[in-house]
Amino acid sequence: MRLSDFILEHLEPILQAWEDFARTIKTPGADLDSVALRDHAEQMLRAIVSDLRTTQTKREQIAKAQGLIPADDQETAAETHAMTRLMAGFTIDQMVSEYRALRTSVVSQWMRQVTEGTPINVDDMTRFHEAIDQALAESIASYSRAVEASRNVFLGILGHDLRTPLGAILLGADVLRRSKDAGARDTKIANQMYTSVRRASRIVGDLLDLTRCQMGPGIPVKTADIDLAPLCQRVVEEIQAFHPEANVVFDMKAAVSGKFDGARMEQVFSNIISNAVQHGDTTRPIKVELETLEDCAIFTVHNSGEAIPEDVLPFIFNPMGRFSQRSAIDHGPAEGLGLGLFIASEIVASHAGSIEVSSDAEQGTVFSVRLPLDR
Numbered sequence: 001m002r003l004s005d006f007i008l009e010h011l012e013p014i015l016q017a018w019e020d021f022a023r024t025i026k027t028p029g030a031d032l033d034s035v036a037l038r039d040h041a042e043q044m045l046r047a048i049v050s051d052l053r054t055t056q057t058k059r060e061q062i063a064k065a066q067g068l069i070p071a072d073d074q075e076t077a078a079e080t081h082a083m084t085r086l087m088a089g090f091t092i093d094q095m096v097s098e099y100r101a102l103r104t105s106v107v108s109q110w111m112r113q114v115t116e117g118t119p120i121n122v123d124d125m126t127r128f129h130e131a132i133d134q135a136l137a138e139s140i141a142s143y144s145r146a147v148e149a150s151r152n153v154f155l156g157i158l159g160h161d162l163r164t165p166l167g168a169i170l171l172g173a174d175v176l177r178r179s180k181d182a183g184a185r186d187t188k189i190a191n192q193m194y195t196s197v198r199r200a201s202r203i204v205g206d207l208l209d210l211t212r213c214q215m216g217p218g219i220p221v222k223t224a225d226i227d228l229a230p231l232c233q234r235v236v237e238e239i240q241a242f243h244p245e246a247n248v249v250f251d252m253k254a255a256v257s258g259k260f261d262g263a264r265m266e267q268v269f270s271n272i273i274s275n276a277v278q279h280g281d282t283t284r285p286i287k288v289e290l291e292t293l294e295d296c297a298i299f300t301v302h303n304s305g306e307a308i309p310e311d312v313l314p315f316i317f318n319p320m321g322r323f324s325q326r327s328a329i330d331h332g333p334a335e336g337l338g339l340g341l342f343i344a345s346e347i348v349a350s351h352a353g354s355i356e357v358s359s360d361a362e363q364g365t366v367f368s369v370r371l372p373l374d375r
Contacts, residue, residue: 082142086143219264223261258372281306317357
């Protein structure tokens, strides 16, 4: 008996085995009934049967094994199943375990037929595993897309809702620290509050920028005729005041005028210079240069100290690529989310520019930003 015929003939026992296994999975929500437990299992099995009965060339088989089959615009039963399982509280591991159980159920029931003398078609077995793998891949992709979308929406709402109370606290702290009636102790506390809330506001801004990049075409910029030199000078002075132990040397060769988003470029300057102060050797000068070269603004930051590890360097502008469980354990939460360089790279890209980094123990670390003066 061909496997496709076997699946249709034994559809109910296979579905019952699927249901029995799904019932053993513990989720935070209410217990699912029989219909919900079976969900789209029958549609997926019938899709597998249809695939098994479809003629397949050697080239198509190789492409399918490599996951290179053309994508279909219609949502598959496996993709829909992932969404319903996500809404029911299944983790991705629990959803994947359902496919393992389905694979085992079909193969074990079919092999029992083989022991009774029924001939077996090896090609059917190969194509069945390929079909299960394809359905599993579709479910995982659908589940991951839904989680990513919900996370971005959550970050956007969180950042938006936090801005109002943070703004109120920032305003109150600013009033208190400027008050002539406040004593030295009260003024010190107000200054600490003001600094902390400003930092929290920047973190919220980075989260909103991250959400924009994940959900849209990137960070929006509003350009105007601006000289970058005084902006960079102000950022250097602020960072030097906040980190008096560091020696930040700003070399401004001439005015650097062009069409830029001033507020966004301040973010670029601040994020890159702060990164150099945080990770560089503060006993040696941190050199900041800004100049014009070939109709482009060139901004460079050079710091000495420990080189960026080679395995981290390719992902230096990608906070997700840099993250690992080991790094979280080694460095702890004080390292932050690592969004500064990512935000800087996205702002530079929105200005049609480029950003590069080189790092070694002898020469130190150099971040270089190149921006067209008029894109």
